[in-house]
Amino acid sequence: MAVKYWVGDFFVDLSRNQVTQKQQSQTIAPKALAVLTYLAENQGKVVSYDELFTKVWPDTVVTPNTLQRSIAQLRKVLGEDSQYQSYIKTHTKQGYSLECEVRWQDKIDAQLLFEQELLLKSDKIEPKITQDNSFPHIPIESPHIESSRSESSGIESTSIRDSDAENKPQSALSWLTLIASIILAIISTIYFIQPQPFKLSVGELRSVTATDNKEFGGIYSPDGEYIVFLRYSEKLCVDSNLWAKHTKTQKEIQLTKNMARYGTPSFSKDGKKLVFIKTENCSQPVTQKQCYKLMTLDFEQALKTAQSPNLLMACKNSRIRKPTWLNNNNVALLQKISNRWKLASYSIVDNKSTVIYSLEDGNLIDYDYSVKDDLIALTSIHNDGLNYIETLKPNGEIISSHLIEYPPEIAKFRFLYPNFTPMNEQLIFSTGRQLFGLSYQGKITNISLPLDAPMGSPIFHPDGKRMLVIKGNWDSDIATISLSRITKTQADQFITREDENYSIIARSNIAEYDAQYQPNGDLIAFKSDRSGEDQLWITDGNSPLQLTHFLIDSRIDGHDWAVDGKSILVNANNVLTQVALASTQNSKQDSTEESFPFDHSIEQLFHWNSEDNTALITARIKGILTFGEFNLNNSEFRVITDKKVNWALKSEDGRLIYTDQMDRFWQPGPAEDQLIESLEHQGSDQRFITKNNVLYGINEQFQLWSYDLNGNTFKILGNTPINVDYLTDTNQVDILLSIRISAKKEVAELYLKD
Template sequence: MTEQYWVGDFFIDITRNQITQKTQSQKIPPKALAVLTCLAKNANNVVSHDEILSQVWPDTVVTPNTLQRSIAQLRKALGEHSQSYIKTHAKQGYSLEVEVRWQAKLEDAATIDAVTNDALASDTIDKEVVSTDPIAKNKETESATVKQPSKNTRLIAPLLALAVLAVVAFNVLMPSPLNLEIAEFNSLTATDDKEYSGIYTPDGKYVVFQRYSEKVCRNNNIWAKNTKTKQEFQLTKNMGSYGSHSFSKDGKTLVFIDSNDCDTPINQKQCYKLMSLDFERALKQPQSPSVLVECKNSRIARPKWLDNNNIALVQEFSNRWKLTSYSVKENKSSVIYELEEGNIVYFDYSPKDDLIALTRIHSDGQQYLDMLKPDGERLSSHQIELPKEIPGNRFIYPNFTPYPSLLIFSTGRQLFTLSYDGKISNISLPLNEPISSPIFHPTESRMLVIKGHYDSDIAMMPLSQMTQLESAQNLSQLSNTYSIMERSIQREDNAQFQPGGELIAYQSNRSGRNQLWVTNNDKALQISNFPLDTFIYEMDWAADGKSMLINANKELTRLYLDSHAETIAFAFPIEKLFQWHSEDNTALVLARINGVLKFAELDLNNAEYKIMNDKKVTWAGKSEDGRLIYTDQMEQFWQSGPVEDQRIEALVTQGSDNNFIIKDNVIYGINADFQLWSYALDDKTFNIIGNMPEKLDYITDINQTDILLTMRIAAKKEVAEIILAN
């Protein structure tokens, strides 16, 4: 069997389970490569599902999802070329629509090092010219090439002409990418607090937003600001955990979600209430919102008031979201849209067009845009074609624009449009700092965005000084108990000690991009080179301290200290990387498998996975002796057992939204009172070690003498308005 071949400009090496483009190589699961080889042998022809299954998985019963997973792995590896290379034929199979060149043929021609020039050379040189005289041969070749076109050349010429005409026609018929010019970029809420979720009132006279106090960072009030007079109004009487909001068509009523701890939790700690507020009365005096409906066993989010006076929102059951419609008048709800496979990502509503735009992730890992009527009728459905500027696992959150058939979204420092048929274009708009949530004014050429940054530092605290925190009364006293290791005016966090070494790895935005850095307490060095708008979620050292596994843009990358990086191919987005066991190359992850979040153990050698349980796991890790520890959405700690998992009773009141750490069979965590505690798994000993600073974000690592912390310095977010040139 041929073990090396080319697919377009990708070099496939089956012996190494590797795909290489230029100098970038990726490891691909063997079964996925076998699927690619099957398609390559039948290039430009449809290969049925049954034929692929019989060749790749002979004498083995597998589900159709297994083949879909391999196709998704291949598409991820091929990146921007995936949609043009691998074609899906509904209810038939797949085809590989690209030139395939087999390595054996290239070796016979002795042109391995110049493979990209072979096709051009064979088409432009007349192979009938034969001479033993080098000079004569050159002359004859020149004559044949210039004056007597070969058969291939004569065929190519009209094809090239047709191609040029096609390009011209395409450019004439297709609209040009949207170019926006900024006339003004103004801050609307430049305060010491944090502001989010800015929207316009239906008449455009007010901007409504949430304001979080720096002192009470988890709760907020809803405010309004007159766009002409700049006068501000507090709308809600008391603070709450208020989410995004929406106006009724007449602009008189505001609806939003309030989430708080349930009085008597059943299977989730948070209860969700759909609230309403009389906007006109609130402008005169802050009001207490009214409860429309309360959900204790499901999550609800993103209410949107429809023109039919119902409220559309997404509701989650068992990790799967549905788009529902709630009737205020009848006090009942009905399903607008739900999926048997995959999951809903986001939706927006256009009152002007009475239209819903919904993005979803399919079971094959691809994102789709569905355009719906409010009654659920699907008008169109198209796969979203992500350009190279956007990582393959980045979810799309588009909002409507005043431009025909165009939505808009941000990835941070880049703005994009999304057409109703799934095409993405980059907007030519300079952005000097990250923005999010672009919302257009209902009638004018302006839009709201959220801008700002998060500033946190890395601190180290000796465990021997923990007792000093018990008597500390203010920040100046607390600052004597820890030292700042790394700081900038940007985000620094997730610091971890190097196993067996002196380095500390951490992530930072100090270079303008989210990157991985290492320091030896004297000199800091950036070792990653991720593209613009990359977000690093989690990371973990290898046991030998020579590399790290990083969850960046929801895919795993192994990064070495010399900056060499290897992408780990996996068919599904990685939402959280809990822990990496480099010895057997497995990882505990929260993955979005077929669109649904699953707690799984991933074998990085072959990209196979095992579902650990069906609980909503928030954090997890294994002890040195292999015991699985995890927390659920009720902030309870569980330990794996021989028959069933056991709740750790000593930690029932110690859970919080901070992650925990396991070192030497001891669990370390932070409770809701900002106390650092430890629990020894061997002798079941529980201890309160000491109080922690209130500006602590979370603990990130611990060794025999010190603990690493992420300290919150400032969280600056504000509502800004971009005024566009006419």
């Protein structure tokens, strides 16, 4: 079956789950598109409800409302409703039919190739251009044409054979020959000239920092002699020092005197200095808890003895990241103000910044800079909600801007972080265990087989024969601790792994997160990377079982049980999917899945009320994170607040509680949201949970606390492990935690084959 076809004037691309008309694209749920495709395959015929259920939802029990929602979504996209049925017609108590012209891509391509093959044998030249290249249909009378190739020049030429040619004026023949040549050239350009694929073959992988430490943020020096990277502390994996390693002698040198929260560095063009971000707690936070400082380090001096970095610029009310030294000695960086990122250029000489590029109705994702070409490549989200690749000069001059064409193996909402390569107009990026090439025109090419471990986007060595990557996994476990054990700890005593009631219930050598008790059941659902990418797993306390099978390099950002404990709503690859537990046989857990269409990327699922089928989420709308409530029945989204929300839940009686970017607790009031003053300074990155209208949380001193919403009473219950990542659930007897074990990260090099 073709993956592209036309329904009337609408172009359907199954590989991207999109329907396009007049250059306006809409993303459609895969199941809805499957319904449309099956109707298209049976164009003009009545397809029964049962036939559609069997074809689109095989071996799955779904309600009639599921099919009706898909039909309603399709009609909305096609610009019709239940009364005006020019495309999809309802046949009462029978089924549906598609009542318009359907054209299949493979048949159109075959016809085009057939016509081109006969072009040199026909008396008419009639180039037919598809909707992808809207070129007018031009019939031109012409004499018979043959194609030949000059042996001396290798250039294709044409000759004319016609029985009456000698009697025709030479000017007419020349004119016809010219027109025919032009048309042939147009056809060749459109149909035969294809972009060259990104060819890259990896020969071997070599470790650069094979130690017990954790290393991140590796870059090459401009001359290629050194690799500079961040080496993190063993305890919290927050503070780091900058280190350098000579690529030939393998000698390692500590560059900074004291550990701090440093970001990935960037070299000046001459290789003499480094620039990077230092993050620290604000002494008097106003709009954010973290302050950001742009720092510089004398690399040549640091190679001799460790140095203290120098401050260039401080930001207390905005966030800055990814500083990059430009050829003009300015520093480019991304700066976030009022939820939007802009690309700025900071002048060290003038001590001021100017905007290079920003989007008023979109947002920036990432960028890279080519010293060789003095060019910036930038990924962004435009006002249509889609991702683009732009190239621009450091002065802001736009060179090109193209929609990124996502292949089926990459989730449609996934952010891309590409870097420059030595290849002409080609970038490279990683989705974890896969490498891809990205052209300046937005074309993506898979350039390698899946890797054995997740890796960051490669950075090329100046010689172009090897690439620097960060590889490895986070290692965290699911732990349970009794509340009574926590309340017995003293103020200066923390729970350790050796404690009697500190039990690990899900353990692997990679990440296990977000465990939740099954309502009215004995199972625990959690997210795990143990199969290679994020999947939902369940356990009864003994052997874990994989519940979902999302595509490679998938990401899960939130899940929640239904009240009856029979299904789970999961945010996988920025799309909400309900996973129903069907039955358990022979220790194998079966499940069925149903996705819910939404035009925007869902970044985080916080809470699901399965009774009214609404979910608390943050959605990325025109590039901006927006907190609100999503109705799964009709796909409507209601904005709740314009604040940046870190975490949110609803209590059993329906009260909304959320934390902002300052980790302050809020709940809606009669006129405006009200601050919960009793919880001031109790918020942290460890989130919070609710049970029977009681909030539980962990503060920055790793103390577990409770707050009764009905009695407005606050208590410190006791201490938790200092390596806790998240507090995830409680049954009021035990609590569930994600416990950080280690971060197995290292710098490595990919060597290319000749």
